Amino acid sequence: MAESNFEVIPYPEMWRDLDMDVERFDKSRLMLGEVYEKMYLTQPNRPAKMAYFDDMISEIFGRRIEEMLEVKKEGRPVVGTFCVYIPEEVVVAAGGVCVGLCGGSQGSIPDAEKILPRNICPMVKSAYGFKAGKICPYFQTVDFVYGETTCDAKKKTWEILDRLVPTHVMEIPQMKNKRDKALWLEEVKDFKDKVEDVCQKEITAADLNNAIQVINNKRKALQRLTALRAGNPAPISGKDALLIEQIAFYDEPVRFAEKVNELCDELEERVKVGTGVIDGGAPRVMVSGTPMALPNWKVHNLIETAGAVVVNEESCIGTRYFKDLIDESKSTIDDQLDVLTDRYMQIDCSCFTPNDDRIDQILKEYKDSKAQGILHYSLQFCHTYNIEEIKVREMCEKEGIPYLSIESDYSPEDVGQLQTRIEAFLEQIRG
Amino acid sequence: MAESNFEVIPYPEMWRDLDMDVERFDKSRLMLGEVYEKMYLTQPNRPAKMAYFDDMISEIFGRRIEEMLEVKKEGRPVVGTFCVYIPEEVVVAAGGVCVGLCGGSQGSIPDAEKILPRNICPMVKSAYGFKAGKICPYFQTVDFVYGETTCDAKKKTWEILDRLVPTHVMEIPQMKNKRDKALWLEEVKDFKDKVEDVCQKEITAADLNNAIQVINNKRKALQRLTALRAGNPAPISGKDALLIEQIAFYDEPVRFAEKVNELCDELEERVKVGTGVIDGGAPRVMVSGTPMALPNWKVHNLIETAGAVVVNEESCIGTRYFKDLIDESKSTIDDQLDVLTDRYMQIDCSCFTPNDDRIDQILKEYKDSKAQGILHYSLQFCHTYNIEEIKVREMCEKEGIPYLSIESDYSPEDVGQLQTRIEAFLEQIRG
Numbered sequence: 001m002a003e004s005n006f007e008v009i010p011y012p013e014m015w016r017d018l019d020m021d022v023e024r025f026d027k028s029r030l031m032l033g034e035v036y037e038k039m040y041l042t043q044p045n046r047p048a049k050m051a052y053f054d055d056m057i058s059e060i061f062g063r064r065i066e067e068m069l070e071v072k073k074e075g076r077p078v079v080g081t082f083c084v085y086i087p088e089e090v091v092v093a094a095g096g097v098c099v100g101l102c103g104g105s106q107g108s109i110p111d112a113e114k115i116l117p118r119n120i121c122p123m124v125k126s127a128y129g130f131k132a133g134k135i136c137p138y139f140q141t142v143d144f145v146y147g148e149t150t151c152d153a154k155k156k157t158w159e160i161l162d163r164l165v166p167t168h169v170m171e172i173p174q175m176k177n178k179r180d181k182a183l184w185l186e187e188v189k190d191f192k193d194k195v196e197d198v199c200q201k202e203i204t205a206a207d208l209n210n211a212i213q214v215i216n217n218k219r220k221a222l223q224r225l226t227a228l229r230a231g232n233p234a235p236i237s238g239k240d241a242l243l244i245e246q247i248a249f250y251d252e253p254v255r256f257a258e259k260v261n262e263l264c265d266e267l268e269e270r271v272k273v274g275t276g277v278i279d280g281g282a283p284r285v286m287v288s289g290t291p292m293a294l295p296n297w298k299v300h301n302l303i304e305t306a307g308a309v310v311v312n313e314e315s316c317i318g319t320r321y322f323k324d325l326i327d328e329s330k331s332t333i334d335d336q337l338d339v340l341t342d343r344y345m346q347i348d349c350s351c352f353t354p355n356d357d358r359i360d361q362i363l364k365e366y367k368d369s370k371a372q373g374i375l376h377y378s379l380q381f382c383h384t385y386n387i388e389e390i391k392v393r394e395m396c397e398k399e400g401i402p403y404l405s406i407e408s409d410y411s412p413e414d415v416g417q418l419q420t421r422i423e424a425f426l427e428q429i430r431g
Numbered sequence: 432m433a434e435s436n437f438e439v440i441p442y443p444e445m446w447r448d449l450d451m452d453v454e455r456f457d458k459s460r461l462m463l464g465e466v467y468e469k470m471y472l473t474q475p476n477r478p479a480k481m482a483y484f485d486d487m488i489s490e491i492f493g494r495r496i497e498e499m500l501e502v503k504k505e506g507r508p509v510v511g512t513f514c515v516y517i518p519e520e521v522v523v524a525a526g527g528v529c530v531g532l533c534g535g536s537q538g539s540i541p542d543a544e545k546i547l548p549r550n551i552c553p554m555v556k557s558a559y560g561f562k563a564g565k566i567c568p569y570f571q572t573v574d575f576v577y578g579e580t581t582c583d584a585k586k587k588t589w590e591i592l593d594r595l596v597p598t599h600v601m602e603i604p605q606m607k608n609k610r611d612k613a614l615w616l617e618e619v620k621d622f623k624d625k626v627e628d629v630c631q632k633e634i635t636a637a638d639l640n641n642a643i644q645v646i647n648n649k650r651k652a653l654q655r656l657t658a659l660r661a662g663n664p665a666p667i668s669g670k671d672a673l674l675i676e677q678i679a680f681y682d683e684p685v686r687f688a689e690k691v692n693e694l695c696d697e698l699e700e701r702v703k704v705g706t707g708v709i710d711g712g713a714p715r716v717m718v719s720g721t722p723m724a725l726p727n728w729k730v731h732n733l734i735e736t737a738g739a740v741v742v743n744e745e746s747c748i749g750t751r752y753f754k755d756l757i758d759e760s761k762s763t764i765d766d767q768l769d770v771l772t773d774r775y776m777q778i779d780c781s782c783f784t785p786n787d788d789r790i791d792q793i794l795k796e797y798k799d800s801k802a803q804g805i806l807h808y809s810l811q812f813c814h815t816y817n818i819e820e821i822k823v824r825e826m827c828e829k830e831g832i833p834y835l836s837i838e839s840d841y842s843p844e845d846v847g848q849l850q851t852r853i854e855a856f857l858e859q860i861r862g
Contacts, residue, residue: 117817117838119550149605152583155784156818169784171606174580179617180602183610353586353600381812386548387587407548 006041006054008033011062018065018140025135028107029061032295039301043237045277047270049263050240056247064250065137071097072141077198080142080165082127083150084316084347085172087188087340089326092253093203093211094195100249101145102136103127104293106410111135115160120153121379122409123293128157131164138250139165143198146191148172150351151384168194174353176345185341192337208336212326218253219322221260226319228267229311230370233276234284235267238310239300240277245317246294278309283429286371288314288362288392290379296410299377302419308426312369314362315377320347323361350384358388359395366401373402373429375422380409402428437472437485439464442493449496449571456566459538460492463726470732474668476708478701480694481671487678495681496568502528503572508629511573511596513558514581515747515778516603518619518771520757523684524634524642525626531680532576533567534558535724537841542566546591551584552810553840554724559588562595569681570596574629577622579603581782582815599625605784607776616772623768639767643757649684650753652691657750659698660742661801664707665715666698669741670731671708676748677725709740714860717802719745719793719823721810727841730808733850739857743800745793746808751778754792781815789819790826797832804833804860806853811840833859 008029015022036057056064072078077096081088088098102108108129109122115132116125130136139145144166147158158167170187173180196202225244228235244260251259270276285308287299292315300310313319324346327339348358366374376392378385389405396403404425408414439460446453467488487495503509508527512519519529533539539560540553546563547556561567570576575597578589589598601618604611627633656675659666675691682690701707716739718730723746731741744750755777758770779789797805807823809816820836827834835856839845 115821117814117820119812119838120814120818149784152782152814153818155605156781156815159785160818160821169606171604171608171611173602173604173614174586175600175602177602179614183604183614186610350587351583353580354590381550381814383548383551383583383812383814384587387551387584387591389548390546390591407550 006033006037007058008036008060009058009062011065014062014065014069015137018137019134020137020140021134024133025061028105028135031107032057032060035295039297040239040243043239043277045275046240047236047263047266049259049266052259052263053240053243053247056251057243060250061137065141067252068097068099068138068141071095072143075199077195078142079195080138080145082123082154083148084321085148085150085344085349086146086170087191087344089208089211089215089340090188090192090195090203092214093207094199094201095207096195096199097252099138099142100293101127101138101142102130102293104296104410106412108133108135109410116157119381120157121151121381123291123379124153124157126293126410128161131161144168144194146170150349151382153381172351174351176352181341181345184345185337188337188341203333205331205333205336208333209328209331212328212336212340214253216325216328218248218257219325221257221264222248222322224264225260225267226312226369228264228271230368231267231271231276232284232370233274233280233282234278234309234311235270235276236263237277237304238285238287238313239297239304242292242297242300242310242313242317243294245313245321246292248321249317278307283308283426284311284370284372285309285426285429286312286314286366286369286374287318287377288374289377289389290382290385291316291318292377293317298408298410298415299375299406299418302415302422303375303426306419306423306426308429311371312365314365316349319365320349350388355388356391359391362392363395363399373404373425375425376403376405378405378407380407437464437468438489439467439491440489440493442496445493445496445500446568449568450565451568451571452565455564456492459536459566462538463488463491466726470728471670471674474670474708476706477671478667478694478697480690480697483690483693484671484674484678487682488674491681492568496572498683499528499530499569499572502526503574506630508626509573510626511569511576513554513585514579515752516579516581516775516780517577517601518622518775520639520642520646520771521619521623521626521634523645524638525630525632526638527626527630528683530569530573531724532558532569532573533561533724535727535841537843539564539566540841547588550812551588552582552812554722554810555584555588557724557841559592562592575599575625577601581780582813584812603782605782607783612772612776615776616768619768619772634764636762636764636767639764640759640762643759643767643771645684647756647759649679649688650756652688652695653679653753655695656691656698657743657800659695659702661799662698662702662707663715663801664705664709664711664713665740665742666701666707667694668708668735669716669718669744670728670735673723673728673731673741673744673748674725676744676752677723679752680748709738714739714857715742715801715803716740716857716860717743717745717797717800717805718749718808719805720808720820721813721816722747722749723808724748729839729841729846730806730837730849733846733853734806734857737850737854737857739860742802743796745796747780750796751780781819786819787822790822793823794826794830804835804856806856807834807836809836809838811838
């Protein structure tokens, strides 16, 4: 793909049909294309198989939406989400699409701040703003949004979002006792009922088993990619890996897994022959913390522009999404939902108290990825990650791991300051 | 009580025995006395029966602590809390004391900010700081702290606080379905076990029934006080009423109810003869929102200094604490815990989604209290109240109720700006 020809393709008629603010949205489209070209297509020595993912960005507001509209036309459900706790297997079992909604840009935040408080998480504001401003085709396409109660800001914003798009909320418990799993399992069953209600079709055990395998395969492909990033020199940039983790939330899962595996074949070869995207002596950084929703590439770009490479994302858009699989051996719906809930209970989101498994997981991923330092990233005003950061910091101090903690939003205002701090952190790693 | 003689009495030896930072704490004590004298004892035409509550402030760091130490010496439990969801009836049934802990001053916040993020709720930071700095005798006296999961900041701070004082956490669900009550009831039963474990004594049905009556009586006395505040001219200042609602969290409940009722007798007489603390034409303001922990009198002081009177607090330190009673007719522990949980499930904290009952409750209290405007108060960074504020605002717009929303912390920095906004709001009420 010639760099100068990159474009996020416009589909103005489809957008008009989706009741979008086409004129305004088209500006975002152009901006995304420019930023992508600058941040992504200028990277040296990219794997050839990244072409598919470049294409996914090029068609992010077009072909993928057409596919979803096709699904919808056939009466199958299209469900929008914001959280890795939503059991997408249930939607896939119904032949539907589970899609992560827009929530990663500054551009939609002023729309949200017309009604929401300013001092809440930028991801929540951005997401609400995308719907309020009619500038996200995914939001315009879904049958309903499936929210959850993982944080105060999301939990209460869903009540307001529900006025703009039907928003059903799953109660995620705050502890991991037996009684919590019982409550959660009931929520999963209600979700299944809701999905069946949309598509007017009962999900069979065979459907669900197939969906479990489909999503397991997607997660396995991402696990494979993560393992390959341990190679030195790094066979792929952190920015590209993050992009793939972001695309995981909106691409068709069977195709996506196939394409990630094709990329992994190439990366395996790279590792074998010692080809990397950066010199083997470059500092290797693990990023841990809150999710970076597309197109939030700010921190990865700063780290990699400064001559280091990101080798792992311990995050919801990252390993938290795919580190655990579902037992595929169950043959009744009840048993399947039971092991499904078990899998989801292993997610170590900071919404749980206590959540010390996450600290162990961070150390494990740090070692596995052969990182040399940890950057903790917290979205602004994300109280749970921000307070849990204390324990991450203490673990790093105890283990002698170079560490930097940053809290940031989507604005470009703190870029200069972050750059200075990241450069100092990389100097610390270089020793 | 002569104004110039008011003093918060020092108990340096007791404080030393409690491992407090006596020198530093003594400065807070002096400051509290000065502020109290200035804000409280200069109020015109106070009810004579406020003398008891003045005395409670005078002895806040002394005699009441002695009483609690006495309880402890006898092996009865002393439990510290931060939330109206903690079933104090269970503690009282065991012959113990349930006490709201310090968390209302700016002075302890720097201690907390050594470890906690700055951009979380000032009440949470203040509370943590009181323990970290050893400047709250209540914190130093309790057997354990009983935390809860009502907000992100508290939930995660308890994990850190637990290092300084044993902190047990009750999981409060986030919805009010049947499955939520089931979970909650289990939590209440665990709490009972924990309390019994501390005092090595089983709570009987007779104990619990007695405790339910004791706490019901306390709540009834506060209901009576609230009803009397509807009188015009207002028979008591909002500042004094808020003070009583604050003292409700640390005073001995039987004595407290008696003293509140004695005050109410006096207020009844005042209402009958038309005596008030302020002219009958003064604007009447209802305050709604987050709790004002002692000595957070900032907003009430601004409102009343500007010539208005506060007639209701729809807040946890306010009506949310006492609007609901427990059915006293049950004779077995299981039945009692069941109706107890029912009562607690009626609390309309913004941690629930949805929580629209609260909006109805605000309107009801507005009408009952004969208020003429609503001031919504949110502690800084309190996402749940801050977002729910949208619905309060909309209700006020719909009902034509003069409305002001403020978000504030414990610092004096915004006092000037708040004063201007409050004066404009009062002008709007005056019409």
